[in-house]
Amino acid sequence: xxxxxxxxxxDFSYHNLPYGVFSTRDNPRHxxxxxxxxxxxxxxxxxxxxxxxxxxxxxxVFDQPTLNAFMGLGYDAWREARKYVxxxxxxxxxxxxxxxxxxxxxxxxxxSAVMHLPAEIGDYTDFYSSKDHATNVGIMFRGKENALMPNxxxxxxxxxxxxxxxxxxxTPIRRPQGQMRPDPTKPPVFGASKQLDVELEMAFFVGSGxxxxxxxxxxxxxxxxxxxxxxxxWSARDIQAWEYVPLGxxxxxxxxxxxxxxxxxxxxxxxxxxxxxxxxxxxxxxxHCTTQEHKKPLGSIYTCLIQWRKISQPSNNSSxxxxxxxxNxxxxxxxxxxxxYLQHQDPYTFNINLFVSIKGxxxxxxxxxCxxxxxxxxxxxxxxxxxxxxxxxxxxxxDLLASGTISGPDPESFGSMLELSWRGSKVIDLxxxxxxxxxxxxxxxxxxxxCEGRGYRVGxxxxxGKILPALQQ
Amino acid sequence: xxxxxxxxxxDFSYHNLPYGVFSTRDNPRHxxxxxxxxxxxxxxxxxxxxxxxxxxxxxxVFDQPTLNAFMGLGYDAWREARKYVxxxxxxxxxxxxxxxxxxxxxxxxxxSAVMHLPAEIGDYTDFYSSKDHATNVGIMFRGKENALMPNxxxxxxxxxxxxxxxxxxxTPIRRPQGQMRPDPTKPPVFGASKQLDVELEMAFFVGSGxxxxxxxxxxxxxxxxxxxxxxxxWSARDIQAWEYVPLGxxxxxxxxxxxxxxxxxxxxxxxxxxxxxxxxxxxxxYLQHQDPYTFNINLFVSIKGxxxxxxxxxxxxxxxxxxxxxxxxxxxxDLLASGTISGPDPESFGSMLELSWRGSKVIDLxxxxxxxxxxxxxxxxxxxxCEGRGYRVGxxxxxGKILPALQQ
Numbered sequence: 001x002x003x004x005x006x007x008x009x010x011d012f013s014y015h016n017l018p019y020g021v022f023s024t025r026d027n028p029r030h031x032x033x034x035x036x037x038x039x040x041x042x043x044x045x046x047x048x049x050x051x052x053x054x055x056x057x058x059x060x061v062f063d064q065p066t067l068n069a070f071m072g073l074g075y076d077a078w079r080e081a082r083k084y085v086x087x088x089x090x091x092x093x094x095x096x097x098x099x100x101x102x103x104x105x106x107x108x109x110x111x112s113a114v115m116h117l118p119a120e121i122g123d124y125t126d127f128y129s130s131k132d133h134a135t136n137v138g139i140m141f142r143g144k145e146n147a148l149m150p151n152x153x154x155x156x157x158x159x160x161x162x163x164x165x166x167x168x169x170x171t172p173i174r175r176p177q178g179q180m181r182p183d184p185t186k187p188p189v190f191g192a193s194k195q196l197d198v199e200l201e202m203a204f205f206v207g208s209g210x211x212x213x214x215x216x217x218x219x220x221x222x223x224x225x226x227x228x229x230x231x232x233x234w235s236a237r238d239i240q241a242w243e244y245v246p247l248g249x250x251x252x253x254x255x256x257x258x259x260x261x262x263x264x265x266x267x268x269x270x271x272x273x274x275x276x277x278x279x280x281x282x283x284x285x286x287x288h289c290t291t292q293e294h295k296k297p298l299g300s301i302y303t304c305l306i307q308w309r310k311i312s313q314p315s316n317n318s319s320x321x322x323x324x325x326x327x328n329x330x331x332x333x334x335x336x337x338x339x340x341y342l343q344h345q346d347p348y349t350f351n352i353n354l355f356v357s358i359k360g361x362x363x364x365x366x367x368x369x370c371x372x373x374x375x376x377x378x379x380x381x382x383x384x385x386x387x388x389x390x391x392x393x394x395x396x397x398x399d400l401l402a403s404g405t406i407s408g409p410d411p412e413s414f415g416s417m418l419e420l421s422w423r424g425s426k427v428i429d430l431x432x433x434x435x436x437x438x439x440x441x442x443x444x445x446x447x448x449x450x451c452e453g454r455g456y457r458v459g460x461x462x463x464x465g466k467i468l469p470a471l472q473q
Numbered sequence: 474x475x476x477x478x479x480x481x482x483x484d485f486s487y488h489n490l491p492y493g494v495f496s497t498r499d500n501p502r503h504x505x506x507x508x509x510x511x512x513x514x515x516x517x518x519x520x521x522x523x524x525x526x527x528x529x530x531x532x533x534v535f536d537q538p539t540l541n542a543f544m545g546l547g548y549d550a551w552r553e554a555r556k557y558v559x560x561x562x563x564x565x566x567x568x569x570x571x572x573x574x575x576x577x578x579x580x581x582x583x584x585s586a587v588m589h590l591p592a593e594i595g596d597y598t599d600f601y602s603s604k605d606h607a608t609n610v611g612i613m614f615r616g617k618e619n620a621l622m623p624n625x626x627x628x629x630x631x632x633x634x635x636x637x638x639x640x641x642x643x644t645p646i647r648r649p650q651g652q653m654r655p656d657p658t659k660p661p662v663f664g665a666s667k668q669l670d671v672e673l674e675m676a677f678f679v680g681s682g683x684x685x686x687x688x689x690x691x692x693x694x695x696x697x698x699x700x701x702x703x704x705x706x707w708s709a710r711d712i713q714a715w716e717y718v719p720l721g722x723x724x725x726x727x728x729x730x731x732x733x734x735x736x737x738x739x740x741x742x743x744x745x746x747x748x749x750x751x752x753x754x755x756x757x758x759y760l761q762h763q764d765p766y767t768f769n770i771n772l773f774v775s776i777k778g779x780x781x782x783x784x785x786x787x788x789x790x791x792x793x794x795x796x797x798x799x800x801x802x803x804x805x806x807d808l809l810a811s812g813t814i815s816g817p818d819p820e821s822f823g824s825m826l827e828l829s830w831r832g833s834k835v836i837d838l839x840x841x842x843x844x845x846x847x848x849x850x851x852x853x854x855x856x857x858x859c860e861g862r863g864y865r866v867g868x869x870x871x872x873g874k875i876l877p878a879l880q881q
Contacts, residue, residue, distance in 0.1 A: 122595075122637055123635055123637050149718050151716060151718065157720055159632070161633055165685055165801055167685065174685075174686035174800050177798060177800075178798055179628050181623075184623075188624075188757070190759055193799075212728075213729075214879075239799065242624055243630065244721075245624065246630075248632050250630075250631055250632055251795070251799040254633070256686075256800070339661065339663045340663070388724070390650060391712065391727070392647050393724065393727045395637065
């Protein structure tokens with residue numbers, strides 16, 4: 001499809017075309033590029049070729065050291081840019097392909113490039129939108145009865161994270177020191193965290209913002225969502241547990257948050273969209289489903305057309321004729337339908353395979369500890385963005401909104417060591433005699449992910465970090 | 474003391490010399506100034522006069538549209554700048570005083586200036602460091618037994634706020650809409666907040682930062698603390714109450730946070746320092762410092778006039794040392810706020826939540842007006858100053874007016 005050769009297993013197929021910021025030894029200037037195969041197309045070299053109706057007046061956005069200006073041009077600019085990049089890379093397009101001088105300047109080997117943070121991040125928000133993760137954590141800390149807080153199913157719970165410590169893949173993470181209270185009968189202590197953990201997440205960049213006081217309606221949310229990266233929201237569980245009541249996580253999180261460098265545009269993910277998690281208003285059990293005129297299994301989701309019947313629990317709304325019921329192993333309770341400002345019918349959940357691996361010091365190979373998928377999310381990115389701005393809060397180009405730890409229903413899909421080791425009660429086997437409950441100094445954690453197409457992939461590169469020992473005191 | 478006349482009751486005495494960013498109608502460029510009396514000294518016009526050992530090589534910081542570059546030069550640069558400004562404004566110094574042309578260009582009436590956010594704020598952190606406030610809120614929501622959480626007396630509790638919605642005094646605040654659950658036996662509802670509140674706070678700007686992974690030791694914290702402003706951390710209590718468990722306040726706060734425009738340098742506050750709160754239990758060593766770093770600043774909120782000493786349990790040094798102890802990196806322009814400031818007397822409570830005791834009694838505004846929470850059209854003004862002998866070191870205004878919620 002492109003005159004640049006791309007391996008079938010490469011993350012950076014012609015169908016991807018993610019944006020990133022890079023520099024090289026001979027040219028240390030931070031500049032914008034597009035990944036293709038094992039190459040980078042340097043947009044600053046070819047900016048004069050973007051002469052469409054939107055970008056023609058704004059070619060300088062590709063001279064910037066970050067993506068913010070380009071993102072801020074808005075939805076039509078991103079679509080136009082993608083068209084132009086696709087055209088310029090096409091196997092049958094000669095503009096770049098046959099201009100040896102331009103082509104030589106425009107392409108850089110990924111292996112000789114250093115990647116940087118792709119945007120200036122004004123604010124970073126972390127959501128908590130995986131139902132399995134929130135439930136696991138709730139069970140561990142509050143018991144099965146009170147696993148999910150009452151608000152969890154009603155709004156996408158989130159909190160402000162620290163923007164200054166969002167770092168690009170490859171940056172080492174120093175084990176944090178802090179205050180902890182391992183024994184509640186004794187005073188708190190100070191020292192290096194003993195419960196350093198990973199959190200498998202994905203995050204999206206806000207492309208265009210909104211004015212303070214003017215919410216983004218959910219039907220317009222997609223116009224503000226630029227693209228996605230992988231994230232590791234490193235966490236110090238002992239520091240977090242002692243500090244977080246009542247104002248939320250703080251130093252247990254803000255010592256470092258790693259993201260992958262290549263921002264995959266939403267257009268590249270569209271072929272991998274799936275139906276959203278079902279969020280409906282009735283509590284119903286399968287044996288009260290009287291009329292099964294239309295039953296369509298979709299994973300663990302069944303859709304049936306029934307006459308609404310109120311069961312035992314008081315239910316919110318009036319009757320409906322079509323219901324979707326989410327069944328899970330532990331109970332048959334369907335999830336409440338969110339308020340109108342959070343509702344959207346179009347699918348915006350994506351099938352993205354995700355992997356977490358650990359390579360300890362002395363290990364010859366990394367061991368995969370988690371295989372998960374972005375499709376497990378309960379709240380969509382549109383719902384998160386609409387919720388975030390419904391009170392008038394203003395988002396800006398470059399803002400980063402993360403999903404929260406991604407866990408699926410199976411233990412091998414749990415996205416944190418807290419869950420994989422079930423709060424340290426069992427070990428995570430790394431093979432070759434190695435095992436973990438939490439991270440050790442020297443551990444290198446790598447998160448990868450890709451969408452599987454037919455004969456190609458749309459992938460995210462690497463989100464990696466290595467643990468350095470805590471500072472000596 | 475200065476050749477510029479300053480009224481005894483002016484916030485901007487010769488002892489203050491706060492920094493701000495302003496523009497004028499005839500020159501809309503954002504530039505750095507120092508307030509003196511009812512004037513602004515435009516530093517971009519006189520930057521060539523800063524030829525000391527530190528600033529001489531960096532005069533361009535006074536050409537910037539924000540204070541970040543100047544703050545980032547560090548502690549010695551701030552001290553040197555203050556010396557030079559004091560010298561140039563001194564009654565017996567002729568450089569500015571007698572150069573009519575330069576003087577005409579260098580001074581602007583405050584009344585003809587528009588003030589802007591003084592810095593680009595990379596991160597905004599809100600602490601919770603008033604013991605009376607935390608106790609009041611705890612009593613209201615958890616009962617007297619469990620008023621203060623076990624961690625409150627052990628570490629300065631804080632959370633990340635939203636940087637994008639920190640706005641300068643004078644910017645209107647639109648009543649937020651959001652999700653609330655006034656009746657726990659019914660499903661949540663959507664609508665305009667009915668419990669819009671104020672929070673009297675102060676905040677400091679980080680001047681110089683630290684590298685990721687390298688904490689700021691408490692004995693060096695003062696080298697990173699540039700100066701202070703007033704803050705109103707507007708809050709929607711109903712939105713906040715429904716969302717905040719377990720990850721903290723979010724939309725109940727981030728629809729707007731107002732700060733006053735003039736950043737008072739720590740050196741101007743030094744004469745008003747007082748002993749720190751006695752801390753019991755004694756905090757861990759990384760949080761201990763003996764030198765006083767608590768400041769006597771009178772604060773007023775116009776909704777209900779009150780006078781309260783700034784008497785926080787945790788000092789700004791402790792907050793900064795705690796914030797970076799895990800390696801978190803702060804940067805020039807970061808804003809760290811104190812949390813709602815309340816004193817022991819009901820007169821001195823810093824929020825309507827406390828003044829009305831969760832809506833159980835009205836706040837009398839006089840003239841037949843009363844409130845539990847804010848109404849559309851209410852204008853809230855926070856002011857503050859340190860009282861010297863025959864002069865004040867004050868903060869100007871931190872003001873906002875409530876606009877009605879958007880129609881749906």
